[in-house]
Amino acid sequence: xxxxxxxxxxxxxxxxxxxxxxxxxxxxxxxxxxxxxxxxxxxxxxxxxxxxxxxxxxxxxxxxxxxxxxxxxxxxxxxxxxxxxxxxxxxxxxxxxxxxxxxxxxxxxxxxxxxxxxxxxxxxxxxxxxxxxxxxxx
Amino acid sequence: xxxxxxxxxxxxxxxxxxxxxxxxxxxxxxxxxxxxxxxxxxxxxxxxxxxxxxxxxxxxxxxxxxxxxxxxxxxxxxxxxxxxxxxxxxxxxxxxxxxxxxxxxxxxxxxxxxxxxxxxxxxxxxxxxxxxxxxxxxxxxxxxxxxxxxxxxxxxxxxxxxxxxxxxxxxxxxxxxxxxxxxxxxxxxxxxxxxxxxxxxxxxxxxxxxxxxxxxxxxxxxxxxxxxxxxxxxxxxxxxxxxxxxxxxxxxxxxxxxxxxxxxxxxxxxxxxxxxxxxxxxxxxxxxxxxxxxxxxxxxxxxxxxxxxxxxxxxxxxxx
Numbered sequence: 445x446x447x448x449x450x451x452x453x454x455x456x457x458x459x460x461x462x463x464x465x466x467x468x469x470x471x472x473x474x475x476x477x478x479x480x481x482x483x484x485x486x487x488x489x490x491x492x493x494x495x496x497x498x499x500x501x502x503x504x505x506x507x508x509x510x511x512x513x514x515x516x517x518x519x520x521x522x523x524x525x526x527x528x529x530x531x532x533x534x535x536x537x538x539x540x541x542x543x544x545x546x547x548x549x550x551x552x553x554x555x556x557x558x559x560x561x562x563x564x565x566x567x568x569x570x571x572x573x574x575x576x577x578x579x580x581x582x
Numbered sequence: 583x584x585x586x587x588x589x590x591x592x593x594x595x596x597x598x599x600x601x602x603x604x605x606x607x608x609x610x611x612x613x614x615x616x617x618x619x620x621x622x623x624x625x626x627x628x629x630x631x632x633x634x635x636x637x638x639x640x641x642x643x644x645x646x647x648x649x650x651x652x653x654x655x656x657x658x659x660x661x662x663x664x665x666x667x668x669x670x671x672x673x674x675x676x677x678x679x680x681x682x683x684x685x686x687x688x689x690x691x692x693x694x695x696x697x698x699x700x701x702x703x704x705x706x707x708x709x710x711x712x713x714x715x716x717x718x719x720x721x722x723x724x725x726x727x728x729x730x731x732x733x734x735x736x737x738x739x740x741x742x743x744x745x746x747x748x749x750x751x752x753x754x755x756x757x758x759x760x761x762x763x764x765x766x767x768x769x770x771x772x773x774x775x776x777x778x779x780x781x782x783x784x785x786x787x788x789x790x791x792x793x794x795x796x797x798x799x800x801x802x803x804x805x806x807x808x809x810x811x812x813x814x815x816x817x818x819x820x821x822x823x824x825x826x827x828x829x830x831x832x833x834x835x836x837x838x839x840x841x842x843x844x845x846x847x848x849x850x851x852x853x854x855x856x857x858x859x860x861x862x863x864x865x866x867x868x869x870x871x872x873x874x875x876x877x878x879x880x881x882x883x884x885x886x887x888x889x890x891x892x893x894x895x896x897x898x899x900x901x902x
Contacts, residue, residue, distance in 0.1 A: 476616035483878040490885070525755040532762035536769060547762075547900075554759055555896060562889040569886035572879060575618060 454492050461488035479575040486571030493564050503557045513549040515542070528554065590684035592643055597628055600682045601689060604675035607633040614641070619697070621883060622649040622803055622862075624685075627692070638692035639674065644685040646874045649862040649883075650747035651803035653678065653686050655727065659779075659805045660690075662723040669710065669789075669798050693798040695790030699825050703791045705838050710789075710796060711817065712839035715778040715810045724779065727807045733773035736809040740854050741767045744861035751864035751884075753871055760860055763895050767854060772847050774809040781805055782858075784813045785821020804858075814843060815851035819894075820859070853899040859891030 464485040472478045507524035511531070518534040519527040528550055535546040590596070594611035601609035610631040617625050626641040644652055653676065663670045671690040678686045719725055730739040745764050748757075781788075782804035790798045818831040826834065832843045867884035869875040 474615065475618050479618040480878055483882055487878050487881050490881070523755055525758060528758040529756040529761040532758050533765040536762055536765035550758065551901065555901070558759065558889060558892055558896065562886070562893060565882075565886035565889060568882040569890065572882040572886065575879070 454495055457488045457492050457495075461485045464488070482575045483568065483571045486567040489567035490565055499561065499564070506553050506557065507550075510549055510553045514546055518542075518546060590680075590682070592624070592626060592641065592683040592687075594628070596683050597626075597641060597689070598630075600677060601630070601632075601639075601675055604677070604689075605632065609633075611639075620801060621879060622651055622801075628689070639689050640671070640692050641687055641689050643683060643687040644680075645877075646685065646869055647750075648865055648869055648875060648880065649803075650744075650750065650865050651862075653688055653803070655805065656803045657688055659724065659727075659802050663714075663802075666717065666722040668714065669796055670802070671798050671800070693790055695792050695797040697787050697790050697800070699786040700791065701825060702794050703789075703796055704786070704822075704825065705834065706794070706796055707786075707789055708817075708835055708838045710799060711781065711784055711813055712841065714781060714799075715813070717779050719777070719779055719807055724807075727779075729777055729807055732777070733775070734771045736774040736777065736807075736812070737771035737850070737854065738768065739806075740808060740812065741771070741857070744854070744857045748857075748861035748864045751861070751866070751868040753868055757892075759892060759896055759900060760857075763853065763857055763860075763900060766899060767850070767857065770850060772850050774811075777807045778810050779805065780808040780810065780812045782808075782812055783816065783821075785817045786825055787821055809851065810841075811843075811847050811851040812854065814841070815848055816855045818843075818848070819852045819898075820855060849898070853895060856891055856895035856898055860888060860895055863888035863891060 464481050469478065469481045469485070472481055504524050507528055511519060511524060511527055514531050518531045520530040521527070522530075531546050532550060535543040592614065594614050597614065598609050598611040601611070608631075611628045612631070613629040614626045617627060619625055622645065624643040624645055626643065628639040628641055630637055630639045632639075642653070657673060657676045660670050660673055664672050671693045674689050674691060676686075676688040677683075680686050717724075719727060728739075730736045741764060748760055748764075781799070781802065783801050784799075788799065788801045789796055790800060814835065818828050822831055832848075835841050835843060863883050865884075866875075866880040867888070870880040870884055
């Protein structure tokens with residue numbers, strides 16, 4: 445160890461994104477490099493979010509808790525995502541209150557995770573849309 | 583040492599050498615420029631001289647199966663439609679092996695036009711889409727396209743296709759809401775009354791125009807024989823949703839081409855098209871994670887775009 449304090453990963457990513465946007469992008473004229481630079485900056489913002497929290501682990505834990513409210517025989521075996529998949533497929537292959545109950549338990553959890561993840565990837569969505577809008581004319 | 587597909591990359595020299603042989607005349611490529619239009623293919627504008635005549639050519643290069651499509655049906659579909667007089671770019675050469683630039687590609691004539699959303703060309707575009715649906719596939723040389731059995735084959739074939747595409751991009755565990763949607767769509771497949779040529783990705787952004795004249799319909803990689811609602815649903819709820827409300831589209835389609843849209847059938851096909859979006863975007867996840875393709879747009883497609891499609895699928899068919 446030659447440095448007492450190493451740079452923070454988040455700082456490196458954030459500074460790199462800023463330089464891409466403020467320095468590199470304005471000087472790029474070709475369409476494809478501009479597209480890439482813009483989306484890479486969004487990717488760095490997205491990566492910072494991944495560093496801050498282990499969302500995948502949180503999602504697994506939430507789903508594991510929710511699956512306690514679903515009959516074991518419709519879950520099969522495997523990870524929480526595999527068991528939730530099996531239960532929801534069963535719920536669409538059968539009619540009645542038991543099928544409805546599976547969805548009533550799992551949908552709120554999965555929909556919330558989907559919305560949270562969509563919000564987390566918003567920098568990428570914005571970057572790609574902006575990049576695509578700049579390329580309408582050929 | 584000879585080049586292998588892994589080390590090849592598109593260059594003007596490689597395009598020129600290939601086109602000289604394929605077109606049986608001297609082709610020079612003075613410069614190439616990648617454009618960002620579209621996502622499934624890498625698109626290059628080539629400043630070429632063909633037999634002494636300067637012209638722009640367009641190379642459409644595959645990207646390792648990104649979005650679950652390749653050129654094997656796209657090329658014959660475009661060729662047949664071009665021969666039938668439909669506004670499609672002329673294909674000049676097709677290299678299916680990947681031995682020239684590392685991936686299969688085809689080269690087409692440049693078509694003047696822009697693809698920006700434009701209200702003045704929408705009615706003509708609806709007429710063109712309807713015209714596509716009226717072709718007899720056998721009569722224009724597309725009799726070899728797979729013909730799903732009526733009445734439920736068109737729906738079930740598409741659900742199966744997007745199921746396979748989604749699974750090809752999975753990284754280990756399944757996505758519960760996608761699995762549920764596939765099960766739902768398999769169980770509720772509606773009847774189709776006839777087969778027609780389906781573009782499958784129609785709407786604003788996927789046609790070119792100059793002034794008020796449509797010069798080319800583009801992006802034929804998902805084209806197949808199926809149910810025309812496949813196209814109407816995509817036009818109404820996806821590509822067309824920024825320019826008109828669904829109600830406006832349904833009324834306009836009725837007025838312009840006389841097609842009366844059945845809301846229940848449309849609802850089903852809307853869900854199929856959202857599943858298509860979810861599935862094709864999933865392919866980007868795997869290609870990016872395994873570093874087969876490294877362009878950053880794949881990360882955006884595999885995360886943000888995929889999730890956006892999943893949210894729409896959920897709202898359209900699963901919630902409530």
